[in-house]
Amino acid sequence: MSDSVDPMNSTEPLGKLQKPATAIPSMAQVSKERKTAASTVLQKIRTSHPRASRVPDAVFAVIILLSAISVFAIVVLVAWELIDKSRLSLHQFGIGFFYGHDWDPVAGSFGAMPFIYGTLVSSFLALLMAVPLSIGVAVYVTEMCPQRLRAIISFLVELLAAIPSVIYGLWGIFVLAPLLREYVEPFLARTLGWTGLFTGPMYGLGMLAAGIIMAIMVVPVIASITREVMTAVPQNQREAVLALGATRWEMIRMGVLRNARIGIVGGIILGLGRALGETMAVTMVIGNRPEIAKSLFAPGYTMASVIANEFTEATGDLYLSALVEIGLALFIVTLIVNALARLLVWSITGGTARVRA
Amino acid sequence: MPNLSAQSAPQQVGLVRRFTNAGATTFAVAAAILVLVPLLAIFAYLVIKGIGSVNWAFLTQTPKPPGEVGGGMANAIIGTGIILAVASVIGVPLGIGSGIYLAEYGRNRFGDLVRFTADVLNGVPSIVIGIAAYSLVVVPQKHFSAFSGGVALGIMMIPTVARATEEMLLMVPNVIREAAYGLGIPKWRTTLSISLRTASAGVITGCMLAFARVAGETAPLLFTAFGNQFWNLKLNQPTAALSLQVFTYAISPYDDWHKQAWAGALILIVLIVGAVAAVRITTSRGMLKGGS
Amino acid sequence: MGVGIEVRGLNAWYGKNQSLNSIDMTVAANHVTAVIGPSGCGKSTYVRCLNRMHETIPEARAEGSVKVGEMDVYGSGSDPVEVRRRIGMVFQKPNPFPSMSIYDNVAAGLKLNGFRNRKQMNELVERSLKLAALWDEVKDSLHKKSGASLSGGQQQRLCIARALAVEPEVLLMDEPASALDPISTSKIEELIFQLKQHYTVVIVTHNMQQAARVAEFTAFFLMGSLIEYDKTEKIFTTPADKRTEDYITGRFG
Numbered sequence: 001m002s003d004s005v006d007p008m009n010s011t012e013p014l015g016k017l018q019k020p021a022t023a024i025p026s027m028a029q030v031s032k033e034r035k036t037a038a039s040t041v042l043q044k045i046r047t048s049h050p051r052a053s054r055v056p057d058a059v060f061a062v063i064i065l066l067s068a069i070s071v072f073a074i075v076v077l078v079a080w081e082l083i084d085k086s087r088l089s090l091h092q093f094g095i096g097f098f099y100g101h102d103w104d105p106v107a108g109s110f111g112a113m114p115f116i117y118g119t120l121v122s123s124f125l126a127l128l129m130a131v132p133l134s135i136g137v138a139v140y141v142t143e144m145c146p147q148r149l150r151a152i153i154s155f156l157v158e159l160l161a162a163i164p165s166v167i168y169g170l171w172g173i174f175v176l177a178p179l180l181r182e183y184v185e186p187f188l189a190r191t192l193g194w195t196g197l198f199t200g201p202m203y204g205l206g207m208l209a210a211g212i213i214m215a216i217m218v219v220p221v222i223a224s225i226t227r228e229v230m231t232a233v234p235q236n237q238r239e240a241v242l243a244l245g246a247t248r249w250e251m252i253r254m255g256v257l258r259n260a261r262i263g264i265v266g267g268i269i270l271g272l273g274r275a276l277g278e279t280m281a282v283t284m285v286i287g288n289r290p291e292i293a294k295s296l297f298a299p300g301y302t303m304a305s306v307i308a309n310e311f312t313e314a315t316g317d318l319y320l321s322a323l324v325e326i327g328l329a330l331f332i333v334t335l336i337v338n339a340l341a342r343l344l345v346w347s348i349t350g351g352t353a354r355v356r357a
Numbered sequence: 358m359p360n361l362s363a364q365s366a367p368q369q370v371g372l373v374r375r376f377t378n379a380g381a382t383t384f385a386v387a388a389a390i391l392v393l394v395p396l397l398a399i400f401a402y403l404v405i406k407g408i409g410s411v412n413w414a415f416l417t418q419t420p421k422p423p424g425e426v427g428g429g430m431a432n433a434i435i436g437t438g439i440i441l442a443v444a445s446v447i448g449v450p451l452g453i454g455s456g457i458y459l460a461e462y463g464r465n466r467f468g469d470l471v472r473f474t475a476d477v478l479n480g481v482p483s484i485v486i487g488i489a490a491y492s493l494v495v496v497p498q499k500h501f502s503a504f505s506g507g508v509a510l511g512i513m514m515i516p517t518v519a520r521a522t523e524e525m526l527l528m529v530p531n532v533i534r535e536a537a538y539g540l541g542i543p544k545w546r547t548t549l550s551i552s553l554r555t556a557s558a559g560v561i562t563g564c565m566l567a568f569a570r571v572a573g574e575t576a577p578l579l580f581t582a583f584g585n586q587f588w589n590l591k592l593n594q595p596t597a598a599l600s601l602q603v604f605t606y607a608i609s610p611y612d613d614w615h616k617q618a619w620a621g622a623l624i625l626i627v628l629i630v631g632a633v634a635a636v637r638i639t640t641s642r643g644m645l646k647g648g649s
Numbered sequence: 650m651g652v653g654i655e656v657r658g659l660n661a662w663y664g665k666n667q668s669l670n671s672i673d674m675t676v677a678a679n680h681v682t683a684v685i686g687p688s689g690c691g692k693s694t695y696v697r698c699l700n701r702m703h704e705t706i707p708e709a710r711a712e713g714s715v716k717v718g719e720m721d722v723y724g725s726g727s728d729p730v731e732v733r734r735r736i737g738m739v740f741q742k743p744n745p746f747p748s749m750s751i752y753d754n755v756a757a758g759l760k761l762n763g764f765r766n767r768k769q770m771n772e773l774v775e776r777s778l779k780l781a782a783l784w785d786e787v788k789d790s791l792h793k794k795s796g797a798s799l800s801g802g803q804q805q806r807l808c809i810a811r812a813l814a815v816e817p818e819v820l821l822m823d824e825p826a827s828a829l830d831p832i833s834t835s836k837i838e839e840l841i842f843q844l845k846q847h848y849t850v851v852i853v854t855h856n857m858q859q860a861a862r863v864a865e866f867t868a869f870f871l872m873g874s875l876i877e878y879d880k881t882e883k884i885f886t887t888p889a890d891k892r893t894e895d896y897i898t899g900r901f902g
């Protein structure tokens with residue numbers, strides 16, 4: 001480390017270096033002075049910490065590394081437990097588990113199709129309603145709303161995300177379901193009954209209710225990401241479009257939404273991830289019947305709900321194992337969906353680079 | 358006059374464009390209103406339906422047997438407190454620790470891996486975390502417990518706290534770290550006493566948001582904390598929680614329990630909004646203290 | 650009192666790019682030495698090597714021998730933290746700790762190095778702020794105001810006070826006035842002039858007039874090499890090297 005002079009790299013002839021030796025006290029002289037004038041305070045600091053920073057620094061780095069490893073370890077552990085505990089069911093049913101229609105714990109036959117169907121349909125329904133609403137809110141907040149309202153509306157939309165699932169469920173059972181049963185469903189049956197999607201007995205509780213409740217829950221997720229990527233669009237993009245004589249909407253469409261579209265898709269996928277795994281509110285309003293029905297009025301069942309309802313009652317290893325396998329499927333699907341969404345959102349906001357810069 | 362047509366053409370397009378513009382604007386405004394209506398409706402119902410059942414008995418008594426009128430959720434309120442305390446003890450240090458790693462040491466492959474896993478963990482459905490906590494804690498322990506519930510919620514807190522800590526630490530300008538190094542302060546001390554302290558308002562916000570997020574969680578508690586109709590202060594016993602109690606009461610057939618479910622939900626939301634509001638107050642104070 | 654610095658064969662790299670080529674230089678104790686040169690010439694890298702700040706940048710490394718007084722900065726048993734404790738540094742942009750009061754900013758180095766005596770700490774804080782010519786402006790709001798609430802010039806003097814509080818033997822200043830207005834700059838220069846009674850000061854500057862005003866010795870760097878090092882007067886009037894002359898007469902850089 002010390003005294004390694006590389007002559008190859010010293011492009012300057014050192015002879016040209018003029019040392020002002022006359023004016024400079026020699027090193028020996030300096031250190032003598034130093035000894036007599038040494039500050040007591042500094043001495044104290046030095047003796048109290050004799051070059052002791054390396055060990056604590058290393059210990060700290062190890063502790064910090066361990067907590068970072070714990071995050072990784074937890075995810076691995078979760079995955080491992082799911083695989084381990086669903087082994088029985090995986091062996092018994094194989095891939096057929098996912099397209100079997102029959103869920104009969106008494107007879108010991110387990111097929112997850114009705115739950116997969118319920119999860120997909122309710123999530124799709126939720127996105128169908130939530131996406132236009134979320135983009136609308138994000139556009140309003142970032143581009144149209146008066147400065148004063150901006151913070152308030154953003155805060156309120158984020159508050160939607162803070163309401164616990166179980167409270168959405170409670171509200172769904174006692175407020176939304178009666179509303180649907182008395183007014184909305186009869187109206188839909190009258191006007192759109194011919195499609196076959198809105199027929200049959202009107203309970204209020206059912207696939208439609210689940211879709212609506214989840215839409216409300218997913219809006220803040222999509223809206224906040226959309227807002228973020230829209231804000232990340234540089235101001236000069238807006239100005240460029242405006243300078244061409246565009247109206248405000250054209251400016252938003254061409255200057256903002258088009259630049260932000262990948263990020264918005266990421267936000268939508270993130271919302272999908274949230275919807276797929278949503279449990280309590282859906283369990284409370286979907287009706288919990290493992291059937292595949294065309295009508296959205298009919299009750300359904302989702303993957304998350306069946307785990308919530310039956311896990312503690314599951315008698316027998318195979319039953320429990322089948323439920324864990326549904327959990328495993330949910331884990332893998334949400335993992336893929338989230339990974340995809342993160343990549344898309346990162347590609348827009350630059351991930352951590354945004355804050356690093 | 359050839360000039361006239363050239364001038365009037367854009368004006369006609371302008372009408373269509375103006376119409377589209379107005380339509381889009383209307384839609385955006387309507388979307389904003391439509392999103393806020395459920396929010397207001399939920400809060401209104403919580404207050405209207407819940408306030409009537411929040412009384413002294415509700416706050417101090419345990420539940421009465423099904424069908425009997427009266428009783429309260431005191432045990433569930435305490436239970437939620439215990440579970441959240443366990444969750445915070447697990448989630449906050451691990452979250453801040455990994456956040457520090459990501460910001461101060463994690464500019465490498467492993468850092469990217471941890472960052473990505475944290476995001477994945479954030480997206481794992483809470484019910485799946487519940488299954489994991491069940492098989493990792495409940496099965497070896499052989500019974501449901503407050504501790505296992507705390508573990509499940511603690512795990513869910515980690516990614517939120519970690520990413521918030523990372524983001525806030527990265528916002529601390531590097532010149533601040535250099536100033537500390539320049540004074541001969543070791544890295545661990547610089548990180549804790551200078552960087553983390555400078556970022557503290559944001560880190561606390563992250564912790565409180567993580568707290569608020571898990572405070573109302575129900576799904577992972579179903580088969581960890583499990584619920585309990587009676588008092589329990591032991592960490593290794595089944596424990597009631599507000600969210601579980603609200604769920605049980607809401608799907609029950611008893612009218613009196615429905616009322617109590619609303620009351621429990623009101624208490625829960627007050628707890629959560631209180632946490633979020635506390636964040637706003639502390640952060641704005643922190644800013645006042647830090648800025649000019 | 651300050652101590653001298655002896656640099657022998659100092660090389661520094663950023664990744665694969667070599668930014669300093671075998672620097673040899675002896676800095677006089679209790680004098681002000683200016684380091685000048687065009688941007689990118691390695692003058693900042695040079696002073697950052699003196700207290701091992703250079704290596705805090707990822708991929709950056711340095712080799713060679715630097716002796717500050719009796720301390721062998723790059724010796725095998727040397728601890729960078731200890732080195733930085735004994736060599737104060739003031740940075741280009743004022744960087745007070747934003748979450749700390751004025752008092753805490755100055756006391757930060759003492760506290761974090763394990764100094765506990767309250768009374769002595771008060772004295773040291775006052776002394777440092779007086780040395781930094783900031784005392785009169787802030788003495789009434791030591792605990793009330795945050796370091797970040799001061800003006801730019803005051804912030805930089807606060808940073809100087811913070812560096813002085815741990816009683817360094819050498820004070821390195823990396824373009825301390827480049828972000829400041831002329832009035833603040835002149836205050837800082839005046840301050841540097843005062844400080845040399847107690848400390849060895851090495852100041853990096855891109856401003857030749859500033860070097861001429863504050864420094865007894867001046868070193869001219871170009872493309873990572875030390876071209877010429879002499880009394881300031883000599884450098885600015887009769888430089889020995891053609892390149893130095895070109896630079897000070899404004900022919901490049």
